[in-house]
Amino acid sequence: MSIVHVSDLHREYQQGAVTVKALRGVDLTIEPGEFTALMGPSGSGKTTLLNMIGALDRPTSGKLLVDGKDLASLSSSQLSDLRLHRLGFIFQSYNLIPVLSALENAEFVLQLQGMARDERRKRVRETLAQVGLAGMEDRRPGELSGGQQQRVAVARAIAGKPALVLADEPTANLDSATAQGLIELMEKLNHEHGITFLFATHDPRVMEAAHRVVRMVDGKVAEDLRK
């Protein structure tokens, strides 16, 4: 079963009198274990598409199945639950809670899932070690570098063992070497643990690493390349 199945998806925004057509009939299917990069010029609809798949926003029309569920039929609290239990998110930047330590940030999702404290702590320590942050559990985001912060975000995204991790330009604010490290980390997680990733990105290094590159133009899929 595919994790994501999108067909003829439209999303229009009303901006005053103008209707902005952000998505104009997208068709896309993502299978488990894929490591896919969405690319395309600015304004082509990458973020919009990720938000639809991430159940953060509703399409204007079209079919949208995530983890086998038709999102149109779910209530907003069911969508919350879907995000909490089945999806992981990594955003461009500043997406950690500044007053919580690395460990507390990473365990946030598990806490919401209602996992018992001891199990949670164990899981989070393992996950932080996986992303190379062993020993930095007690640091607050302000005491971590940008790359380390993104690693905490990755740990938070994967700690809950989601079916799909969505990442919107995760490397955009990182320097080249740090970005490379983060990409390798995600590749490793994909390779070793079979975690499915879907990126929106302009970063050529991400496209390099991706197994599949979907190019969007004007709110449509223009090219779908599997390596």
Added chain:
Amino acid sequence: MVVLAMRNLFRNTRRTLITVLAITFGLAMVHLTITLQTGSYADLIRTGVSSMAGHVVVQAKGYQEEKDGDLVLTRTAEISQRLAKAFPEGTIAPRLVLGGLITSPRGSVGAAVSGIDGAAEAKLQEIDEHVVQGTWLTGDARGIVIGRDMADALQVGFGDKVVYMGQHGGATEVSSRLFRVIGIFRMGNADLDGFVAFVDLPAAQEAFGQPDVANQVTVHLPDPNRSPAAAAEARTLLADIDGIEVLDWKQALPELFALIEVDKTSGDVMLFLLGAIVAMGALNTVLMAALERTREFGVMLALGLRPQQLARLILTEGLLLGLMGAGLGLVVGTALSWPLVHYGLDYSAYMGDTYETAGVVLSSVIKGRFNPLRMTTYTIAATFMTAAAAIYPAVQVARLQPVEAMRHT
């Protein structure tokens, strides 16, 4: 959740501290006010009740409404004895007030002459302690104790003779009685010092022209709260005596208690306004703190946090803010009130040794008194007002859409 809320509050330590201190200060003021109010009301009631009424007041029917000095009880001794027996812990004070003229060879003044039981009143009032020359009433049937100003007006001193003249009990003739000044008091109040004189009850009864009469027989109890129950008891006890009315303290002094209620209410309005201002400050803090975290809330919602959970977080922050402020306010307020309770606030520089409220002459050193019930009430109210100030921001954040919130910069 509580930990997260606490840390959020101390993200901007200065802002939070300012808000907490505003609540602390506001509530401390409230506590001070309450302590002073409670003290002065207690003083007012105690002094007013003991000098002008009692916890049980027995008087001729109609006296309460008409305040006519000729309306008298005719079996004063018997009523006093029965009451003394029924309330052994209390003090029984019969009173007969005569309105007339006091004259000396060198002058005359209009006066209210109180015929009283000197020993009993000495226990109830402070006037005997303010005798500056001579003595308080001794049981001498010719003795009179007058105020300093009256003595000056009459140009008399200790040991001098004065004559009381008045018309009482429906008599057609003016009666007169000779007294000797055995004491001069100074209360520091013009009405008392200029127009009031004290004599022993039998002497006043003679001047009235009828034995065994009094305007009131009053009972003063150690526990003022027993007043209504005691009045009811006395009513049954004296049911066989016609032409009397038995009142409790509130019935006897309705104006005094009404005045206190009005004062209390206007005080409460002030305190409420103070609370509202402080709550606005708290609202500002919580709202600002919430607005500047919109992006962060968007991320939390995206991760699967429910809007209600987010609202609860904001409410918790408000509640914690309130708890800190109210807790500190209670401590600071109590600490500041302490000297008021123990030493009192001395207004004598502005008001002289005494001042008058609602006809009651009070010492100008106002002593505070702790009122745990009201202090607790206001502390809890302050906590909840602050928490309530977080409701609006909480509702706002619960409405956030994750995508829009995250676009927020």
